[in-house]
Amino acid sequence: MLYLAESAARAHQTIEALRVFGAVALVAGIALLLTSRRLAALRRRQIVAALISGGWVAIATGFLLGPHALNVVRSATLLEVRPLLILGLGWVGLIIGLQAHRAVVKLIPNSLWRWVALDGLLSFIVIAALTSLILVWGFPTETSQARWIFLPAITLGVCAMGWSPETRSIRARATPEARRLGLLIQAGAGLSGMLAILVFGLLSPVTTRAIGEASPTLKPALAIGLLVAAIVLGGIAGFGGRWLIRQAGRDRPQLLVVMLGLIALISGIAAELGFSPLLAAMLAGLVLVNAGKARLVNFEHLIHKAEHPMAMLFYLLAGILLDPRVGAWGVVLIVAVIGFRFAIKPLVMSSMMGNLTREVPKGGALDTAPIRQAPLAIALAVALVLDEPSALSRQLLAVIALVGLVCDLVPILISIYQRRIRHRELTTAAATDSSEATE
């Protein structure tokens, strides 16, 4: 026999890798098609724009390709590409950290800080508590202890914090007040994201799963130690990264090496030591952008260029990983979170931004913006699955995805409805004026 062919095990691995590649290529192809000129007219429809920008098309595609539909890609195979997922989390964290340049932070009004703080605190406490109660109700008695439900509860809690920064699809008329509110919504979404990562990064290491132990344990002291390690790592990476970027200069290939190397190193070390890659990378981004006077224009441009494809990839992987068999407890949890987002978040916004929201003319749905879930929630849920690749984690990912979908679509439908009402009012008024003129 000619032993020139691959072994059977290696061939199997290759086939599995090919499936994952095929799934990614399919979504990339769909993304290219959807962003092409031919479908521009379709993209102008609010609903379609929201589905695309929210990543729901990619999530739906991932779900179709995943083990609970067509089974083209098995989730066990996907978890083999965990290094790339960890790299992706680091990317997300770094981008978020890079937003916090001190010149920008100085411009944030106090009202926005208050809004973000209140929304974050309320969302986290209420949703984490609700999640804990629902899980205790839903699970066998012996597992309804803090060490089992701590991580799921805090993950749902941080996913509830903040809102989506995207405002174009809940179009308001372009008045100065609407523009100002839109900017504040975007800035607030960024701040909320940072707060969510900080809280997740601080609390997630409290639950640890040691090798050799079948069940998790709670170690708060370890979490504090890991937080210090994250800060130290972020600081070293930030200052060191700045120096490396200076060495690379304007040479794009060298900047690419520094960027990939930095993100992989930070997120990999964080994952190995047991703290959140998101937090470590975010802290590194914070230090990187503020450590010197000069802006890292080329570096930031390079990072942001890949933001959209990375986001699409995350959505696709989330769709493949999620497990929709959530059971009664899951349905109750979804309804509870959606109810909270619809009932409480707009109230918080109007109480903190009252003057501005009253001045924004109707015909748009900017006041429903806080209802929409932050895209970061999907990344946090994927981080949970990476941390603990269990059936529960995947079902919680499904919960977060469904909450996000409903909370994204309803404000848009409200916006469309309001625009139609206004259009009808205007048409009626014009017809009345015209008939009076004729008489």
Place this chain on the structure above:
Amino acid sequence: MIARLGRPMRWLLALGALLIIVGAVRYLVQAPTGQVIVQHDALGNSFEPSEPGLIGATTALGFILLGAWITGLLFRQIELPKLSGYLLFGVLVGPSLTRLLGIDLPALLPQGQLRHLALVNSLAIAFIALTAGGEIRIDFLRSGFKRIATITGIEVVTVLVGVTITLWLLSPMMGFLREEPALTVFFICLIIGVLEVANSPAVVIAILGETRAKGQLAQLALAITIFKDLLLIILFTIVLAVAVNAIGQDGATAGAGEIAQYLAVHLVGSIVAGIVLGFGLARVVHHTGDHVTLFVLAVALGIALVSEALGLETLLVALAAGFTMVNLWPERSAPFFHQIERLALPVYCLFFAIAGAKIELSKLMQYWPLALTIVGVRLAMVYGGTWLGATVAGLRGTPRRWLWTALVPQAGVTIALIASIEQSFAGQEWVMTLTSVLLAVVAIHEVAGPMLFRFGLHRAGEIADSPRP
């Protein structure tokens, strides 16, 4: 204080800091031994925790990229190829150094993590071959094909025959062959001879890219290296099959039909697949707009995965695709190759550092006298065969004098062929020693080859900052 240090010292400090940080992480997160306990979630479902090597692969990726890049910059300061820096970095941090020195500390780049970076290797080969294909113009081939074929043919025959006969004559001094029958010894020497024909298109392309060398030597080096690779696959397949039939285990035989079928699928199929792919890519590439970077990555990864799955030769598929694109639609394909050039640096850092990390230093230490002998014989035959072939082909001047340096480096292709030998003769007493010696030879060529080729380009005056000869 640090600001007052010169650039190379600062790079050295940065490298040191990186090594310390990763070393500290490795020490803190030592891989556990023993059985992994299955864990449970709150629903009572069980799941297996992540394999430690898998999570650590992300750190390894970042560590290799930054460490290899900095080492490459240091090497550039001392007028050596950056490529050699990437390789040396891999050797220093790879698992074999700590084993060799008997240090009871975890390796900075453990074997478990290297294993999970295999996809990077496949991606790199596709990348490098796409670049190579994109560099070969059909006009050059038309005008120089006879010359390329002549030089290649004579060099291959010289190395094959020269190395085989020399080693056969020296075989009584090779301890592991003393007890073997004459026929076995002959075929082992023939296998070594074929293997020493191999060189590394990856190294040649990387050095040409790094130095931006332009000239007759650069063009010939690329074309000959690639042409030799094609010939080598045919030659190796035939020789291995004949050797397996003659001295292999009972039942392990391959008929002429099987060999021909394998060559038809593996070689011809790969080239045809590459040409078809090249046609397709050239048609869609101008639709990618701003997403050309992703497109390039997707193409390279797709070629690597599909070729492996279908049993094709990744190198040939990518080579043929690149060649087709650049010669049929040069304007349309320009953004594609421009983007490949931009993405080449991280790919080279990873590929060559991983290659360095996989070098088995213990084998090199154990078999260095025999390895050095084979290296010496090979160098003499490569030099002689290239000079003779160039003379017969009418090549004159500095290209004839320095062309041989392009045919010295060896890397991934040779290692893959050694793995085939090990599998084909598994169970034979001499095979482990033989493959160890051959790996030691490759290690020497891998480290010294790039430096020699860069020296040759420099002496031929084909690097921008080199003096005209």
